[in-house]
Amino acid sequence: MASVSTRPVDETPDKELLARHAAGDPHAFAELVNRHRDRMWAVAVRTLGDPEEAADALQDACLSAFRAAGRFRGDAAVTTWLHRIVVNACLDRIRRKSVRPATPMGDDATFDAVAPKAPDPTDAHGVALDVRSALAVLPFEQRAALVLVDMMGYSVDDAARVLEVPPGTIKSRCARGRARLAPLLTHHRNRPGPRNVGGVEGGGTPR
């Protein structure tokens, strides 16, 4: 089923799948999810950082989309709509975590991920970890904008449609986020020339 996404030529259009689903076709929605699951996963795991949380968020999102499909307005791309639901599911997860008093099993890994680590510039895995923990210090809105624009390659306009804010807001969130991340990630720059990066404002006290 996942191979569907590699054969776009004979694919049923997303909107038609959604319409079939709304009309009662029991298989249409599963096909739609299978088609877009990988990118929905990418949005979720990059936004949340923690794979377990991201898995739950993706499942939440799929069920939300399933239920709301009948109300999909045809003026947006289905993927835009799906990714919006994923982002919202992630936000719901974060809201719940932030108010949960005790930390049940599985949360330790998340907190480890959130805590900034001593940088290890030597390997790709280290870069990935650093990017993840750096992203975790950003406010959700900035992180979501950067996930869509810088990580997923969305245009500013498309990201604006997903997040339902004006394009200027996306630009501003991306700028704030990059400015915040820059001092956290300078040790990964692959340009020559050591420089004085200590004490750059914004990098000292990740929230």
Added chain:
Amino acid sequence: MKNPAHLDYDTLADLAEGLLEDDHAASVNAHLESCADCRDRSADLADVSRLLAEAPTPAMPADLASRIDSAIAAESLHSAQVVSLEQRRGRRHWRLLSAAAATAIVLGGGAMVGKAALEGSDGDASTAAKTPVMDGSDGGAAMRSSARAPGAATEGSGPRRDTLAAPVTFTVAASGTDYRASSLGPQVGDLLGKGGESRTEGRAPDARLSECVASVTRGKTPALVDSARYEGGPATVIAVRAAKPDAWEIWVVGPDCSAQDTRELKHTVAGG
């Protein structure tokens, strides 16, 4: 920044996004021409975007695809049952029914007042919603019967909602309850099972919440819509009487729940 004349990351990031006023951008560009440090800093920002773009996506857990498929299949089953019930009643009919014979439960201060519009009533939803009725023990039966037996209460006499902006009629309580995941069922049961000594009326839902609830319950009339808190955060708790006696199908949705996106936080069946 050691030299206050230098440019900080925020300014440079704004410049890159074209967010600076023209004259400010001009002076920033002029500074960049003459300052290697700031050009370096500007390159840091470009590196941020590059690092983000190159960061690998963690692999999807092996069981996630099948987990989601199962959840969707279960949901399909659930909705198929709702659809067949709907078909039995007649599609147009059930909307009228829901609007007219609404079981409107108003909650306040942890107790239930309100009115179950029963079969045989005149089916005027607005009257029904405002008339306090029964004691709590009676209430369950009333809700059950109105939820299950559309019957004569409905056709024709209720307000027509052909545009189906709000297929279900209910009022919104504000019980002040802080619901917890671990005690959701008992908390809802307490509210709905108690006698109706309180007379605090709920408010009418706005259009967004109406559509949200209709979407969440798939057209079933809620026994409870409580604008309250869940795990410490603002949330709306929606309960529909489940098939088993004294059991509730409960949804917790975010305060910004809409038909397009219900922001569902929790969905469970409790009690019974």
